[in-house]
Amino acid sequence: MDLFSKQNREVFSNPLNLDNPILVQVLGICSALAVTSQLKPAIVMGLAVTIITAFSNVIISLIRNTIPNRIRIIVQLVVVAALVTIVSQILKAVAYDVSVQLSVYVGLIITNCILMGRLEAFAMTNRPWPSFLDGIGNGLGYALILVTVGAVREFFGRGSLLGFKILPQRFYDAGYMDNGMMTMPAMALILLGCVIWVHRAYFYKEDKK
Amino acid sequence: MSLRNYLDKIRPNFEEGGKLHAFKSVFDGFDSFLYVSSETSRSGVSIHDAIDSKRIMSLVVLALVPAMLFGMYNIGYQNAAAAGKLAEAGCWGMFLYGLLALLPNILVSYIVGLGIEFAWAQWKGEEIQEGYLVSGILIPLIIPVTTPLWILVLAVAFAVIFTKEIFGGTGMNIFNVALAARAFLFFSYPSRMTGDSVWVARDSIFGLGYTLPDGFTMATPLGQIGQGVTVNASLQDMITGLIPGSVGETSVIAIAIGAAILLWTDIASWKTMLSVFLGGTVMGLLFQATGATPVQWYEHLVLGGFCFGAVFMATDPVTSARTETGKWFYGFFIGAMAIIIRVLNPGYPEGMMLAILFGNMFAPLIDYCVVQSNISKRAKRAK
Numbered sequence: 001m002d003l004f005s006k007q008n009r010e011v012f013s014n015p016l017n018l019d020n021p022i023l024v025q026v027l028g029i030c031s032a033l034a035v036t037s038q039l040k041p042a043i044v045m046g047l048a049v050t051i052i053t054a055f056s057n058v059i060i061s062l063i064r065n066t067i068p069n070r071i072r073i074i075v076q077l078v079v080v081a082a083l084v085t086i087v088s089q090i091l092k093a094v095a096y097d098v099s100v101q102l103s104v105y106v107g108l109i110i111t112n113c114i115l116m117g118r119l120e121a122f123a124m125t126n127r128p129w130p131s132f133l134d135g136i137g138n139g140l141g142y143a144l145i146l147v148t149v150g151a152v153r154e155f156f157g158r159g160s161l162l163g164f165k166i167l168p169q170r171f172y173d174a175g176y177m178d179n180g181m182m183t184m185p186a187m188a189l190i191l192l193g194c195v196i197w198v199h200r201a202y203f204y205k206e207d208k209k
Numbered sequence: 210m211s212l213r214n215y216l217d218k219i220r221p222n223f224e225e226g227g228k229l230h231a232f233k234s235v236f237d238g239f240d241s242f243l244y245v246s247s248e249t250s251r252s253g254v255s256i257h258d259a260i261d262s263k264r265i266m267s268l269v270v271l272a273l274v275p276a277m278l279f280g281m282y283n284i285g286y287q288n289a290a291a292a293g294k295l296a297e298a299g300c301w302g303m304f305l306y307g308l309l310a311l312l313p314n315i316l317v318s319y320i321v322g323l324g325i326e327f328a329w330a331q332w333k334g335e336e337i338q339e340g341y342l343v344s345g346i347l348i349p350l351i352i353p354v355t356t357p358l359w360i361l362v363l364a365v366a367f368a369v370i371f372t373k374e375i376f377g378g379t380g381m382n383i384f385n386v387a388l389a390a391r392a393f394l395f396f397s398y399p400s401r402m403t404g405d406s407v408w409v410a411r412d413s414i415f416g417l418g419y420t421l422p423d424g425f426t427m428a429t430p431l432g433q434i435g436q437g438v439t440v441n442a443s444l445q446d447m448i449t450g451l452i453p454g455s456v457g458e459t460s461v462i463a464i465a466i467g468a469a470i471l472l473w474t475d476i477a478s479w480k481t482m483l484s485v486f487l488g489g490t491v492m493g494l495l496f497q498a499t500g501a502t503p504v505q506w507y508e509h510l511v512l513g514g515f516c517f518g519a520v521f522m523a524t525d526p527v528t529s530a531r532t533e534t535g536k537w538f539y540g541f542f543i544g545a546m547a548i549i550i551r552v553l554n555p556g557y558p559e560g561m562m563l564a565i566l567f568g569n570m571f572a573p574l575i576d577y578c579v580v581q582s583n584i585s586k587r588a589k590r591a592k
Contacts, residue, residue, distance in 0.1 A: 175357055175359070177360070177398050177400070177401070179363075179397045179398070180396060180397050181393060181397040182397070184396065186396075190371060
């Protein structure tokens, strides 16, 4: 078994670009709008989803042949819920302020469409190692967009990145003002639309036949 | 007709193979702006109105001129009044000051908006659409005169790109473009759009007008109501428009002249206009009867952007309901909603912008319901 065969590399790299869960499959939009008002929660959320997707993929893939078909969704949910609880507890212990900022959205990872989508579409029919790569790839693809949108929103909405003031005071003295709308979810939707717009214009090939 | 001849003479340059072919859309845009195009559709059955949309837009701009001119005068008047030098500032001096204060806003609005439209049309290889002619003059009229220009640039660009062009350009937008620009400003830079320090121009320009002290504040009547302060403007001032506020919205008389032009030329729907006022009246009376607001119902109708919105914004043929019955519901909804927001939401002293955007959103639904009820009514008759 070749761990880094071409096929496995594609399983990992496709979700980063051409099969991105947010940009192409338009999954996980709700949390993408809610947690991206600053960069830090966006990064943490992206990492949390990456870890949970990867390990739930592995676990489901390991037991995929023993799961009765009629109750598979319940089994998947139990696995995901267990992992989400672990991650949520770790966040509370290690990074309490971020976990407060993320509030319910950590718990809501359970209902994140990306997770269920990957479990159903990939882990149920593939071996553990490709499933792991697929989970990491999809999670990172999701995190990539979150970080992009979060960085733009924090920079224009607060003039800072990761909580550090980037714009010097003389900008503000000259009349510059932070854009309040950037901190609202409505602007996240528009920014996300812009990212999809750019992505389709430059990368996405399906429309250009 | 020498201009016509000149246009015809330079036309070959812009045709296929001409050296300026890349600018064909710009040429066509100017040509059809100056002269009614004689081109007709080549296929299908089409009904053509006697005037095309460029002529309609020009008439709306014409109807906005009284409000704009009065707005300029009012800018000067408020500045002089705030400086306490009303007696020495002449009528023309105040008007000229207002003109100079407002002109940069109008220029920026047109240059940025039309620039984006032209560039977009050029990029897509389409004809230049004329929708921005009206939005370009509306935007400076519905914001405070002190709005910084760079913010205005952002708002205009946002409105043109995200509420118009991505929906397919003029005639395809769901939301009123000018109001979208205002909404962007309102939510992005609330400190420059509401409050009591933005409504009066405070710098002297070329020696005209007076420089006001930094701490000077002056709330609009609606702002005073929102803060629970007694309004110090008389009803007469509210109707003539000598109160602080967004540039074009203050004078009921100037807006009435514009309304007369729009109604006489049959461009705006009298049903929409009337029902907005009906909705406002009903809600105003209701709140007055229940004691929820200290404001008389008729004051609600003349204050803030109610009249301006009812006449120039709600009647926008693209974003309003299109069925004749639907226009009644649409207008009533907007009027009622504006007063509800004003009275019940302490955060927003003015509700007309949000009410109209809300109405825009529901217009397709209203149309759908009207059409469906018509269909089922007729289906019953056929049985």
